Amino acid sequence: MTNLGATITPEGIRFAAWSSSARRLWVSLFDDSGSREIDRLELTPQGDGVHALFLPRIGDGTRYGFRADGDYAPERGLWFDPNKLLTDPYAVELDHPYQYHWRLAAKRNEGADTAPLMPKAIARSLPKPVPAKPALFQPGGLIYELNVRSFTKLHPDVPEAQRGTIAALAHPAVIEHLKRLGVSAVELMPVTASIDERHLPPLGLTNAWGYNPVTFMALDPRLAPGGIEELRDTVAALRKAGIGIILDLVFNHTGESDRLGPTLSLRGLDAQAYYRHQPDGRLVNDTGTGNTIACDHPVVREMVLDTLRHFVRFTGVDGFRFDLAPVLGRVDGAFDPEAPLLQAIAGDPVLADRVLIAEPWDIGPSGYQLGNFRPPYLEWNDRYRDDVRRFWRGDTGAIGALATRLAGSSDVFGREGRPASRTVNFIAAHDGMTLADIVAYERKHNEANGEQNRDGHNDNLSWNNGTEGETDADAIARTRFGDQCGLLATLFASRGTIMLTAGDEFGRTQKGNNNAYAQDNAITWLDWAGRDQALEQYASSLAALRRAFPALADIRFLTGEPADGSEIPDVAWLTEAGAPLGESDWNDPGRHRLVMLLGDAEGGRLAVVINGDRRQCVFSLPERDGFEWRSAIETQPVDLARPLPGRSVNFMIERQAAKPRARKGS
Template structure:
């Protein structure tokens, strides 16, 4: 009775205290074998055919298998690529529901289901065993002591300030993190790192992918790695390279410590494609388990993949069991790991059906009604590379979206382009042109200037062109459309005037980001002038290029930590900046949501919006509650100073200056209503009304 039928109800390996149930979905297989390995994962010690099949789930229960057991699968079925089937039992396969991975992928030709070098390419069949070089799944005990104090922060959307970071790159070069913790989950939640996040005013840390991944063979052969992690193989397993020992418990310990500090944890998740690549890629998991179910295949020729992602394949969430896997994964990270939200890479792919993107697709509908995900923050990267892939503003009301229209407009504006004040006005007030529909509010817009993909803020004003030579692709990779401005010199310089201008422009971008309605996202390292030496695609740079250089901390001209803290304090003080209702102008009772003003403090008219090469924008955000003061914001992207008049509002006699990005010391000043003053060249000013 060692082996019994077990249950199909929970996929993966589930230990119940006495034994382990194994269950694997595959609709087109003919036989499934469970392979057990020794503690080092080098020797296959037993191969067991799963005895039962229930609604395409193959399952069995072993009463003597306990946590720590390494395992994989061999799946038998037709090898017929032209029909979409790529079964090859010579290939050990990773369980899609693996909770932990042991070992790393050691590349060899044995990982390919076909004979590499064959004239028949992937239509040939390879009989070599790949088990020795494959990572194995690990049976786990999911129990974890969260402690009595662990309380999920549950930060309201309107108060959220997101900080995007890479687990390793964040602390690898921080001197105040113990050497043994640098680059790990432990370093992420170290006292020094938590203190830094609290000082900035960050509420939520968004981590680049930590799902179990593999490094592309082409990168390994160049002595590079898939540093960013957008090459997922295991949707339930925390990546082991960031852990000192047990990756699942190490990650959960980090989450608990961040939660104790009131900081939320979001994950950047990659459900749109897998690490198996195109039809010439390796057979590591999904391809050998049930290729025709897991992936979008071309209807006219299922040998090939519909590639909406640019990564060789696209995961087919219109299949019920594939959808179940993704939903099970999301719930697992929320329920078992206490994650607070997700940013979905290339989210348009997840919402695709047979006729393209559908905002009522199976995935988006499933998320909308799921009680576990009801409190999770959901953020879409609202595009992919397929037809109709650009969907900014097209997701349902439960979602927020990365707003690249904000990024593009603000980059162009502060790089010196004129005639943008109309668009800038929309971007600073939540982008109603994109999101004011279906009950959506400003939090739908995730505003950002820089993220992992592209220039850092320092490099945005230091380079006109990308410099990605270190990636080994002859500088062909990475975007050419950066809207950057090197301020007169390419790269670092000792010219004090250029450096002063660069610093002011960095301040301006950060000021706009934290003053804009919507949800701000800050790229880790921008607060200390981190540079990637002009590399705008450092996805493979697991070195000092990709790691944050904290040397700028405390150095004049680089350190903007206190400046950002000042901005987050302003944002927290004034509810109209965090408002979750769309703005209107003057109302019949004399109140207002926003007043757009000319330099003479008069209401802007149509001709004012069309002012040739206009670069000056000024507006007042009205009080939310009766005792709230108004906020007056001035943006001057012109290269010269512009005189303007302070607004005259009956109940406010003066305006207190809260911010002047041209003033390093942030000197306090008061201006009588109606008085004239000057906006310095390329500056952001903020004032609060005083009775």
Template sequence: MAYEMTAGSPAKLGAQVDDGGVNFAVFSAHATGIDLCLFSPDGRRETARLPLPERTGDIWHGHLAGLSPGALYGYRAHGPYAPEHGHRFNANKLLMDPYTREIHGSWTNHPATLGYNAAAADADMSFDSRDSAAYVPKSRVSDPALFASITQQLDHKWEDTLIYEAHVKGLTQMHPDVGEALRGTYEGVASDAVIAHLHRLGVTAVELLPVHSFVNDGFLLEKNLVNYWGYNTIGFFAPELRYFGPEAILGFRKMVQRFHAAGIEVILDVVYNHTAEGDHRGPTLCYRGLDNASYYRLLSGQARYYVNDTGTGNTVNLTNPYVLRMVMDSLRFWVESMGVDGFRFDLATTLGREDHGFDPRGGFFDALRQDPVLAGIKLIAEPWDIGPGGYRLGQFTPEFAEWNDAYRDTVRRFWKGDAHSAQELGARLLGSAGEFDRGGRRAWSSVNFLAAHDGFTLADITRYAKRHNEANKENNQDGHNANHSDNFGVEGPSDDAKINAARKRRQRNMLATLFLSQGTPMLLAGDEIGNSQQGNNNAYCQDNEIAWLDWSDADADMAAFVAALSAFRKQHPALRQSRFLHSGLRPADGLPDVEWTGFDGHPLNWRDPGLSSLCLTLRCSAEAPVQSDSDDTVFIIFNRGEEPARVRLPDAPQGRHWRIGVDTSEGAAAGTPVMADHITVDGPAIVALVIGAAS
């Protein structure tokens, strides 16, 4: 077939369908020419190779008359192959369109995808002339109707948010109440069974592990493993194919719409810090072949090599305006066309690293904060990477919440019994003000969690003293060493009823700590049902029963306990305040918004090196306007001791009394009144009490 290629327009990047055909536009500052390659419907045969006829600035473009949605294509970029200068052009390698919304096929781990001859003595300095088209996915021209704008329906207040972190496949692959055709798919995540479970837990936002198109790392495939988590992105606009269900790409949009109808927001874990192309030894799939020196940060004076602040081989260069534009266009696409409500930015420190170092007001963050499309959506930073000065907890701008690993470690250490951890726990219970209370930030800025995808599950924190990652085939050298876990004397599962009871109580204590803390709670999917990963604390390559949730062994009592904790938190605004609490006196009643006491009712001695238990009284912030529920008071007892402890209660208002709200020892039912001036806490436990109605 003869095609008519005309100049077209550089205005919009990607493949844009119009009445007469398709406009193609792609960025490359250093290419000498770019070919558009068309393929047969099965993607196996290249049917045409057409040079893009125009270059406007750094945008190469052309319009192809008569082409329709569904056409498969890719690019070949001409230019210097000079790795020592940062250029790795090789027109023998078919390249994906960075802006493609749909991908056809998958990547095959074949030497032809490398821009160099791996067997050559000079390795990546050599040049490989094999055609890679048979081994790489093709881009697809999308029908604009597939991506009609979705009006964002939800905007839950941060202080009312409960996040549930989940993997699309792992959540439903073994769920007996999800139809087999929907298990492991976008549709399955938003199935009736899952939504009912989330409603019971009081979840307001689902945070999904990466769903941008990604590829399996070659080194994993060589070990018969795969990239399960998905932190290996190749396409920032295309939903990952492996989670497609009966409705393919529409399944993602319908998932979002079903969640919205259920009152649940959708947050995506996004990876804009690196790509799947890896270091100088990696494949040429897209960005490397289009313009390596623009898309990636290269070492100064050694442009053959990549800056590796991410630990994955390369670092995306967000200081380049067109690379920054790509990321911003991607974010807007997922909000406007796919309907998502927020993003969790993987290794967010990398995104803010300028030439002079990390800058929370650097180019990417400035662009993000001023964008009207992205205003008001939820933004979450993972505030660290492995680069210089990479740990930046509490240093992002007020628009962001941040994963608080210090909270995770402190709660684990406290209940494990580590020295001096009680003092640190006090700070974490109040939203980690030392890290976050600056620049107008709010207490919800701290995303509190006990466990996340990366590390032990909550059940495994109480079952294993050491990691057991042998299945990863890295000699058990991968994953965290500092897990702050406790096996209660037996490594792994136990038949001892006393040990199992102690483990479950520890889990309840940690969960209660989470739901009674100021900040934004995040629950790892499966922790509410006692899910284990068999001691694997780095299941990134385990697409199997190790990482999938085992619903057949679900702990129904634990799920009911979590649901009760969530309901209790929702009922009491004192537990989910947006302002930090500093023991300020409230003008309305002269009472402090925070009081710390010992079990004897006297002020707490924070200097006690043996401090292991404490009491916390919470009232609504002294700085907040008076509200109808501002007299809400919660008294929380944290007892780490093994023996029962007598605790003096604060005086209740005249004619009223305290009643049990939470008791992790399961000794007293919620709502039980306490008519005495004290209460006995049975062993290691948390008891939360609230003021009951007038007698």
């Protein structure tokens, strides 16, 4: 690890920070309460921008921060102000959360010392690295995205003092729920320390998602009051249950925001180096947050790598999801899939076997990069999300796109002859409507965010009720339930990695809010007591089916050719009459019925029967002598002469027919 930050030795602590343009740097030491500065000592230049100082006779638990001085010229990307206490970019623990205050953004010579407003970094002796073990998660598994605070805030089985923390995820009731769903890994929305955007406190709101970090290693004290050991213990508990943990990390921007934002850490140390700037000195805003991290800078690159190694070595996490990942691959402002940072992450010995997931878009020039990352990076696939929603909404001409998404999205990930998909299929995520809201609201309802419903996406590909003119509440509920089942079944029937957002398996709602980042309240807290247990049971059944029939979770693209060691094609696409789909069928804009007939290497077959039409329909499946079709979930014979209901997905597995019993006396 780069020798920056607070390094504890038996003799004392070495403090080190990097800045290429500061004239002077200091370390400020504080008392055990963090409220009183007891010393301020100047760091010594060591060369190559490193400033350091060794202090004897101090050790674990020391509270500190940095200060820097130099030119103050924001128009040129220089923000030096010794009155701003700065968090160490390599801090591993903070004594309390960040809280926004206007004085944090005051201009030099116009504001008092910010030390009373800032959390203090705590120098810590890190635990021994966890034993190196391969990642549990493998592509094709189920990722379960969750917000740590909202997930257990209302969980009745979790002790009240533990609710909303990382430790709560290790509770037996939580682990049992994850196991029933067949979760391969939970993906934790950001758990590092973050700060509210400046417009939220006047509205009485707080950032509930955490996508506004200040530094990258220190966990948020509200989510991990036990520090890194809390995350480490939770990783171990879930790993014992066969479940990995993936951290969602934000390396694309920080909470220092635009030119009017607060000076908290990187800005005060060397904004010119840590952030990207326009030629005229203005901050680049490829993230929509006011600033953009300069991930092509060698010092930033090493800081990112050190952060990832830190979490693998000391907690044993399975991997990482990178928010607005094109920022990590921008070189001189342009995205390059071979960017040094992307290559360094994938090739690092500590990180090489971790799962790496890219959110493949930002809002900068050529910011949409779906399919353009290189293996081993998996990618969030928003085309999957949109095409599946369009099909179940009833849009015309959606059948071909649905089949492509079910088969692994070879149009996106099959370039250069690659045989396997890197897709992460999802229908709903933290950003957007919940699964239940997709089928209940045509338009977003973000009024609670205080922005007159202007924030959030306007095109949600959602629908209301599903039955035009229906007024019966029970009928509406049944229709919505069926639509949720159809969406879930499609997700679990899709090739590649799949992702489910916590609570969507039991009908969580945000009342139509599709940008609930500022709602740390009942809008986002999962209602465990009121969950839809029938939907939850259905989701668990789908998970069991996906585990039992490996062809569903295979990441290789479907080709229509026989699977290895089998004479049965890996897929056949059929009409409701059991005939192969012809060109006219694929081009029929009104077609909303499809059968995906999967074959496996053992000669077994599974039919995924999709009736997206509102009308019921009789489906026929190809017969083989000595075999019969049974419901794959209920394991009961299926009467194919009876119509299957509209807006439904049925899974039918081919089993050997039971031999007729011999007659007595024969």
